[in-house]
Amino acid sequence: MSSIIDVEHLNYRYPQQAADELTLRDISFTVAPGEWVAIVGHNGSGKSTLAKNLNGLLAPAAGTITVDGQVLSEETVWDIRTKIGMVFQNPDNQFVGATVADDVAFSLENQGIPRDEMLKRVAAALKQVDMQDFATREPARLSGGQKQRVALAGMIAAQPQILILDEATSMLDPRGRQEVLATIRQMKAASALTVLSITHDIDEAASANRVLVINDGELKEEGTPAEIFQHGEELIKMGLDMPYAERLKAALKRQGMQVPATYLTEKGMADWLWQLRSNK
Amino acid sequence: MAITFKQVDFTYQPGTPFATNALTDINVTIPTGSYTALIGHTGSGKSTLLQHLNALLKPTSGTVTIGERVITPTTSNKDLKSLRQQVGIVFQFPESQLFEETVVKDIAFGPQNFGVSEEDAHQTAAKMLALVGLDQSLLERSPFDLSGGQMRRVAIAGVLAMQPKVLVLDEPTAGLDPQGRLEMMQMFARLRHEQELTVVLVTHQMDDVADYADNVIVMDQGRVVKTGTPREIFADPQWLTEHQLGLPKTTAFAQTLREQGWQFDQLPLTEDELAQMLKSQLAPSLAPSHFGEGTAHDE
Numbered sequence: 001m002s003s004i005i006d007v008e009h010l011n012y013r014y015p016q017q018a019a020d021e022l023t024l025r026d027i028s029f030t031v032a033p034g035e036w037v038a039i040v041g042h043n044g045s046g047k048s049t050l051a052k053n054l055n056g057l058l059a060p061a062a063g064t065i066t067v068d069g070q071v072l073s074e075e076t077v078w079d080i081r082t083k084i085g086m087v088f089q090n091p092d093n094q095f096v097g098a099t100v101a102d103d104v105a106f107s108l109e110n111q112g113i114p115r116d117e118m119l120k121r122v123a124a125a126l127k128q129v130d131m132q133d134f135a136t137r138e139p140a141r142l143s144g145g146q147k148q149r150v151a152l153a154g155m156i157a158a159q160p161q162i163l164i165l166d167e168a169t170s171m172l173d174p175r176g177r178q179e180v181l182a183t184i185r186q187m188k189a190a191s192a193l194t195v196l197s198i199t200h201d202i203d204e205a206a207s208a209n210r211v212l213v214i215n216d217g218e219l220k221e222e223g224t225p226a227e228i229f230q231h232g233e234e235l236i237k238m239g240l241d242m243p244y245a246e247r248l249k250a251a252l253k254r255q256g257m258q259v260p261a262t263y264l265t266e267k268g269m270a271d272w273l274w275q276l277r278s279n280k
Numbered sequence: 281m282a283i284t285f286k287q288v289d290f291t292y293q294p295g296t297p298f299a300t301n302a303l304t305d306i307n308v309t310i311p312t313g314s315y316t317a318l319i320g321h322t323g324s325g326k327s328t329l330l331q332h333l334n335a336l337l338k339p340t341s342g343t344v345t346i347g348e349r350v351i352t353p354t355t356s357n358k359d360l361k362s363l364r365q366q367v368g369i370v371f372q373f374p375e376s377q378l379f380e381e382t383v384v385k386d387i388a389f390g391p392q393n394f395g396v397s398e399e400d401a402h403q404t405a406a407k408m409l410a411l412v413g414l415d416q417s418l419l420e421r422s423p424f425d426l427s428g429g430q431m432r433r434v435a436i437a438g439v440l441a442m443q444p445k446v447l448v449l450d451e452p453t454a455g456l457d458p459q460g461r462l463e464m465m466q467m468f469a470r471l472r473h474e475q476e477l478t479v480v481l482v483t484h485q486m487d488d489v490a491d492y493a494d495n496v497i498v499m500d501q502g503r504v505v506k507t508g509t510p511r512e513i514f515a516d517p518q519w520l521t522e523h524q525l526g527l528p529k530t531t532a533f534a535q536t537l538r539e540q541g542w543q544f545d546q547l548p549l550t551e552d553e554l555a556q557m558l559k560s561q562l563a564p565s566l567a568p569s570h571f572g573e574g575t576a577h578d579e
Binding site for chain 1: 292321322323326327372373376427428429451454455456457458459460462484486524525526529530533536537540541542551552554555556558559561562563
């Protein structure tokens with residue numbers, strides 16, 4: 001299958017870095033159309049730098065990035081940006097509109113979408129993130145979690161082929177986070193959207209088809225969520241929370257109990273405990 | 281230092297077409313020395329309440345008593361300086377408030393603003409930097425060359441430099457990775473004891489409420505809908521769901537086990553507590569005969 005994102009031997013260095021220092025070193029990976037890939041790593045590992053390279057906000061020192069068949073360059077960057085929607089961790093950095101509705105409409109106006117269509121899409125997008133009552137409010141006066149919802153609504157309305165979420169659910173309460181993840185699943189089901197999510201959240205990583213682990217600017221590992229989650233307590237060093245079943249496993253071990261070595265989902269853990277109880 | 285709200289209402293832009301009612305009939309006390317968690321879903325009024333804690337906002341009606349000071353709708357904006365010193369607020373993403381050329385100047389800015397000499401303020405800054413776990417070698421660096429987590433610590437040091445009695449934290453770990461989050465939460469617990477602080481924590485992380493707080497205020501639609509200890513608050517999962525709030529991971533998992541047929545006298549708050557409960561049911565002879573509040577948080 002052809003890929004929608006193809007990154008080959010990407011190096012990135014910030015202007016203030018010395019010639020032998022790199023923030024990203026020889027990163028190569030591909031993403032298939034419609035895939036959901038989670039990128040994990042601790043703070044400062046280079047995850048956000050990678051995201052900014054993908055849509056040309058930062059220019060690599062070496063390597064190529066191909067998005068939907070186009071090699072990223074000064075000529076193609078504007079084309080590529082219409083295909084990629086980004087939601088940042090702190091949406092204050094991306095609001096432009098005087099009201100929530102204006103802000104959601106901004107990218108549609110830029111794309112020259114007819115007004116009738118635009119109004120419909122804005123209303124539908126706000127409804128999807130449960131912010132329809134806030135259409136005439138000022139984005140600056142919203143809470144952190146509400147701002148993240150509005151930023152996501154902007155992307156829902158713009159209907160990009162690729163959605164990049166840079167810790168886009170970090171300010172939401174657990175229920176809000178579940179709702180946003182459900183919204184993204186709906187968007188994917190409706191339009192074969194490709195999703196790249198940079199995250200520390202175990203539930204968000206578990207939603208992905210594949211997880212990439214970045215450490216100190218290098219791609220250390222990739223695998224399915226279950227493969228990555230087997231690392232147990234090591235996950236904290238990778239910048240991920242431990243899945244709850246692994247935390248409980250560690251606590252049971254501290255109580256002197258014998259526990260299975262393989263990764264268990266929460267359901268798997270509940271079943272295993274029930275088995276123990278039944279065999280007692 | 282205790283803070284007490286009496287019949288507090290607050291409306292943004294009152295008397296205009298944009299008037300929005302944010303707080304309604306708030307009656308609540310944050311006791312001296314407590315570690316109070318303020319929880320509620322997005323938009324429930326937590327941040328508005330928080331800004332009343334040092335009179336950044338004044339009630340539209342009602343009173344807020346902060347230590348000895350009583351803030352009413354007509355309190356003058358002059359002469360609030362001492363309050364701002366006594367109640368330090370660490371806002372969301374506090375690193376965005378850094379502005380000075382060097383770390384030492386940034387931390388010293390607050391005390392100097394309150395009339396402390398430059399020399400004394402710089403000495404305080406050096407002490408505060410150590411308190412937040414950063415190396416003295418960073419003092420002369422530009423705060424903008426530091427990592428996000430270090431910048432946040434510098435911003436917190438700037439608040440601590442005012443030597444507040446109450447430390448208010450608005451989602452202080454947002455955006456940090458799990459390791460950074462853990463270190464930051466342990467730092468606040470340590471500072472609370474070392475500096476004898478009253479701590480107010482606004483958070484969505486129910487695990488942090490279970491692990492660190494001793495008092496919880498739950499808000500919904502601008503009202504305080506419940507107060508109590510974490511154990512009291514998390515004892516009623518259905519009520520929490522109705523108010524769009526989650527449970528600590530352990531409590532949620534124990535609830536699932538309960539539905540499968542396990543029996544627990546009370547819902548556990550931490551994984552160690554649950555592990556003890558499970559062990560006592562699976563191998564009763566090996567487990568302690570009872571476990572009360574005191575053993576619940578043992579690490």
